Amino acid sequence: MNLPLDPTDDPSPAQRAAPTQNTLGESARTAVEERILAPLNEAQRRAVTTTAGPLLVLAGAGSGKTRVITHRIAWLIQHEGVAPWKILAVTFTNKAAAEMRDRLHEMIGESARDVAMGTFHSLCARMLRRDGEAIGLPKGFTIYDADDQARVIKGFLKEDDLPATGETKPSLILGAISRAKNDGLTAEQMEDRAITHHERLVARFARRYAAELKRLDALDFDDLLLEGLRLLQEAPAVADRYRAKWEYLHVDEYQDTNRIQYNWVRELAAKHGNLCVVGDDDQSIYSWRGADIRNILDFERDWPTAEVVPLEQNYRSTQTILDAAHGVVSNNQGRKKKKLWTELEGGDQITVYGAFDPEDEAAWIVRRIEEASAAVTGRRADAPEPVSLNGIAILYRTNAQSRAIEVALKSAGVAYQIIGGIRFYERREVKDAVAWLRALRNPRDRIAFERIYDAPPRGIGEKTIRRLAAAAQPAYAATEAITYEQVLYSAGRGEVAGITPRASNALGSLVDSIQRLRDLMSSVTLGELLDSVFRESGLRAFYASEGPEGEERWANLLELRGDAERYKDLSTIDALDQFLEFTALQSDQDGFDADVERVTLITLHAAKGLEWSMVFISGLTEGLFPHSRALDDQEQMEEERRLCYVGITRAKRRLSLSYALRRGWGDGDGAPSRFLAEIPEELLDVANDDDPRADGETRFGRGFRSARAGFAGGESWREGSGTPGAPSGAFRPGRDLEARRRAYSAGARSGSLRVPDTDGIDEAPDDDEFIGEAPELMQPVGRIPPWAATGRGAAGAPTQAPGTPILPPLRPRTVAPTRARIPGERYFRDGDRVLHATFGEGIVVTSKLTRHDEEVTIAFAGSGVKTLAASIANLEVQG
DNA sequence: CACCTAGTACTTTTT
DNA sequence: GTACTAGGTG
Numbered sequence: 001m002n003l004p005l006d007p008t009d010d011p012s013p014a015q016r017a018a019p020t021q022n023t024l025g026e027s028a029r030t031a032v033e034e035r036i037l038a039p040l041n042e043a044q045r046r047a048v049t050t051t052a053g054p055l056l057v058l059a060g061a062g063s064g065k066t067r068v069i070t071h072r073i074a075w076l077i078q079h080e081g082v083a084p085w086k087i088l089a090v091t092f093t094n095k096a097a098a099e100m101r102d103r104l105h106e107m108i109g110e111s112a113r114d115v116a117m118g119t120f121h122s123l124c125a126r127m128l129r130r131d132g133e134a135i136g137l138p139k140g141f142t143i144y145d146a147d148d149q150a151r152v153i154k155g156f157l158k159e160d161d162l163p164a165t166g167e168t169k170p171s172l173i174l175g176a177i178s179r180a181k182n183d184g185l186t187a188e189q190m191e192d193r194a195i196t197h198h199e200r201l202v203a204r205f206a207r208r209y210a211a212e213l214k215r216l217d218a219l220d221f222d223d224l225l226l227e228g229l230r231l232l233q234e235a236p237a238v239a240d241r242y243r244a245k246w247e248y249l250h251v252d253e254y255q256d257t258n259r260i261q262y263n264w265v266r267e268l269a270a271k272h273g274n275l276c277v278v279g280d281d282d283q284s285i286y287s288w289r290g291a292d293i294r295n296i297l298d299f300e301r302d303w304p305t306a307e308v309v310p311l312e313q314n315y316r317s318t319q320t321i322l323d324a325a326h327g328v329v330s331n332n333q334g335r336k337k338k339k340l341w342t343e344l345e346g347g348d349q350i351t352v353y354g355a356f357d358p359e360d361e362a363a364w365i366v367r368r369i370e371e372a373s374a375a376v377t378g379r380r381a382d383a384p385e386p387v388s389l390n391g392i393a394i395l396y397r398t399n400a401q402s403r404a405i406e407v408a409l410k411s412a413g414v415a416y417q418i419i420g421g422i423r424f425y426e427r428r429e430v431k432d433a434v435a436w437l438r439a440l441r442n443p444r445d446r447i448a449f450e451r452i453y454d455a456p457p458r459g460i461g462e463k464t465i466r467r468l469a470a471a472a473q474p475a476y477a478a479t480e481a482i483t484y485e486q487v488l489y490s491a492g493r494g495e496v497a498g499i500t501p502r503a504s505n506a507l508g509s510l511v512d513s514i515q516r517l518r519d520l521m522s523s524v525t526l527g528e529l530l531d532s533v534f535r536e537s538g539l540r541a542f543y544a545s546e547g548p549e550g551e552e553r554w555a556n557l558l559e560l561r562g563d564a565e566r567y568k569d570l571s572t573i574d575a576l577d578q579f580l581e582f583t584a585l586q587s588d589q590d591g592f593d594a595d596v597e598r599v600t601l602i603t604l605h606a607a608k609g610l611e612w613s614m615v616f617i618s619g620l621t622e623g624l625f626p627h628s629r630a631l632d633d634q635e636q637m638e639e640e641r642r643l644c645y646v647g648i649t650r651a652k653r654r655l656s657l658s659y660a661l662r663r664g665w666g667d668g669d670g671a672p673s674r675f676l677a678e679i680p681e682e683l684l685d686v687a688n689d690d691d692p693r694a695d696g697e698t699r700f701g702r703g704f705r706s707a708r709a710g711f712a713g714g715e716s717w718r719e720g721s722g723t724p725g726a727p728s729g730a731f732r733p734g735r736d737l738e739a740r741r742r743a744y745s746a747g748a749r750s751g752s753l754r755v756p757d758t759d760g761i762d763e764a765p766d767d768d769e770f771i772g773e774a775p776e777l778m779q780p781v782g783r784i785p786p787w788a789a790t791g792r793g794a795a796g797a798p799t800q801a802p803g804t805p806i807l808p809p810l811r812p813r814t815v816a817p818t819r820a821r822i823p824g825e826r827y828f829r830d831g832d833r834v835l836h837a838t839f840g841e842g843i844v845v846t847s848k849l850t851r852h853d854e855e856v857t858i859a860f861a862g863s864g865v866k867t868l869a870a871s872i873a874n875l876e877v878q879g
Numbered sequence: 880c881a882c883c884t885a886g887t888a889c890t891t892t893t894t
Numbered sequence: 895g896t897a898c899t900a901g902g903t904g
Contacts, residue, residue, distance in 0.1 A: 094894095225894090462880090
């Protein structure tokens with residue numbers, strides 16, 4: 001990857017003196033036109049050659065958006081004679097910026113290096129690092145990520161003796177603070193506007209949080225943008241310099257900008273008005289992060305002289321895929337009407353698979369991948385159109401869904417890469433090492449110091465940490481000049497009251513280590529500094545003694561060391577700043593490598609802007625996708641739909657959609673997603689067409705076709721008894737409760753009560769299933785968590801309010817074996833139809849041999865899914 | 880007082 | 895699967 005450039009840097013005198021193409025003769029100019037415009041269609045050309053004034057490019061999915069921006073920049077430089085350092089391009093991820101620079105480099109060579117490119121966050125960080133003093137910001141500020149933010153809030157909660165759950169959950173408080181900040185509110189304004197108890201609570205935290213970050217010399221992600229804007233608004237001299245510097249502005253993924261970002265761009269464009277924004281309202285999927293779709297819908301109102309160029313020819317996908325995408329997104333109300341077209345007529349039908357559970361779904365996906373890539377791996381030379389693994393992606397709504405797929409890929413030996421989830425720079429050991437660097441750079445960064453106390457453990461525990469923080473409090477108040485580190489030093493010398501001699505000793509040797517590292521800083525490279533950090537901190541020794549897991553963590557630290565090597569030409573402070581910024585602002589997608597021979601696992605959000613030949617979208621059930629939090633909110637539902645549109649349009653040739661009727665834990669089953677019903681049926685090929693799951697009501701839930709009919713028939717999903725496609729059989733919370741009550745009264749009558757474990761696994765039953773249930777069973781095992789209560793369960797059954805007790809057992813019961821049959825012999829196969837004396841008819845889902853018995857999991861028509869011991873339960877196999 | 884272990888509750892999306 | 899917590903141990 002290319003060296004991190006400072007996009008706010010002014011060009012060197014040598015670069016400044018470089019001849020521009022202004023002096024080109026007529027024939028050379030024609031040649032340039034030819035080269036830059038030839039690969040473009042009519043609309044793209046218009047976008048590229050319209051260089052003066054505001055320009056809105058409405059770029060549909062796959063319409064050559066990136067191509068337009070790169071060619072436009074090339075055009076500006078080579079045809080219009082604009083100096084490369086006069087051009088700025090803002091992208092959504094650092095990866096996109098790097099890619100754009102690479103493409104530009106191929107077109108125009110070295111001068112591509114002088115074009116400023118980056119994300120809003122990275123550009124603001126650079127500007128603030130350079131000019132932040134003009135608005136009173138410290139030079140060495142630290143960027144706080146979500147984890148750091150949460151630690152700050154948790155500190156408050158500890159001080160106040162409040163729980164980190166419920167309405168004072170850090171992520172909840174931070175979300176509210178972030179939303180207010182993006183609406184341009186200060187903590188004081190929040191307090192003024194607070195009405196409810198919770199709003200007042202949040203506002204108070206917001207005020208404290210802002211003050212604390214100031215003391216820590218820290219900026220969170222929102223602050224980067226906010227302060228970046230303030231810099232342009234309140235430091236006129238600085239603002240004018242940037243306005244003069246960047247004469248041509250480009251903003252990619254404009255539909256995902258928020259109000260602060262919009263204002264920032266407007267400030268920069270104020271003088272010359274040369275602003276080109278590129279976006280697609282149908283792909284706006286970040287409103288929860290403050291993105292304001294009005295930025296794109298109202299562009300023409302805000303810039304009355306704006307040219308608008310729609311790009312509607314798609315170069316990526318087949319017509320089938322585009323029709324499916326259009327079928328879905330056209331159900332949205334507030335959108336600019338448009339329809340993509342392609343020259344790639346027809347194309348394979350879209351495959352749909354209704355799975356029983358996530359494992360089944362994953363297995364099917366893996367099987368299809370194996371078939372599609374068989375020719376590549378050499379197993380089936382006659383396979384049509386072999387797809388290489390890096391042309392395949394599996395998309396899902398939530399990161400948690402990757403697990404089942406991962407397991408299946410692993411056991412099949414298919415190589416894969418996961419984007420997102422826990423990323424490299426969020427791994428514990430990496431954050432630990434980075435915390436040392438942060439502490440060295442910013443002596444006020446209390447959060448970083450508190451992290452290194454425990455990395456590795458060194459006899460400084462929670463009590464000591466609290467006392468140190470308390471000691472730092474009055475010190476700050478007395479004089480701003482005192483840093484947290486200085487308080488730490490005093491404590492190391494035993495000068496802080498309440499710190500035990502033992503802790504004081506530990507602090508003393510920590511302080512020695514820090515000082516030795518400080519002394520090194522001026523004379524070594526960043527990489528060498530990291531080596532010393534590994535040694536002084538004890539991290540190296542710690543992981544060396546930790547076995548295989550430690551080995552992996554150590555390997556990650558070495559990888560971090562390798563990253564640091566790229567900054568070896570910079571001064572230690574500059575290297576430190578840029579490295580720390582890099583680790584903090586590294587995005588999910590930045591870890592994606594399109595060239596390695598691996599299947600990609602990625603969330604729908606992170607997949608935006610990427611493409612693959614063969615795409616799987618998994619987990620298409622009501623409640624998952626669309627997510628349960630969107631079920632009763634029209635606007636959120638439209639965003640889910642756009643997300644689906646984004647997912648579908650990632651596919652170039654082949655698209656597969658799948659869902660699992662049974663999902664994890666007790667939140668019920670998912671009916672097939674409404675989005676499946678919104679795709680014209682003739683485009684779909686149901687893979688398990690002969691399966692009841694494809695058809696009408698099944699024991700597991702409402703089948704694909706039946707759900708489809710439900711949506712098409714206009715059954716309301718907002719009112720009445722539930723979601724169309726809601727499962728008719730097992731697992732509806734309401735039903736299970738009812739069944740339990742019946743079982744309870746039956747048991748009370750028969751007097752044969754037993755107390756099952758709350759996890760539903762009976763240790764040593766002396767009967768084939770529970771006969772009755774003890775009163776203890778009616779004790780709640782938990783309460784409905786806030787996130788599960790959306791007014792409607794995933795199953796379509798009404799859910800209870802948060803806090804409602806959950807009674808055991810809602811989940812399948814496992815009845816462990818007590819008597820042996822013929823050991824090692826399996827009697828039941830998946831799919832067998834069986835009859836049970838009490839539960840009636842059922843279908844075998846899985847069966848597993850244990851030491852003494854066979855455990856058969858059966859889905860019963862009326863009583864849900866149960867796991868029974870074959871030796872005990874009287875099961876009759878039918879047909 | 881620090882640290883380890885086992886058990887429990889919790890999972891939207893991310894710069 | 896992980897992040898937190900409680901409770902035991904050194």
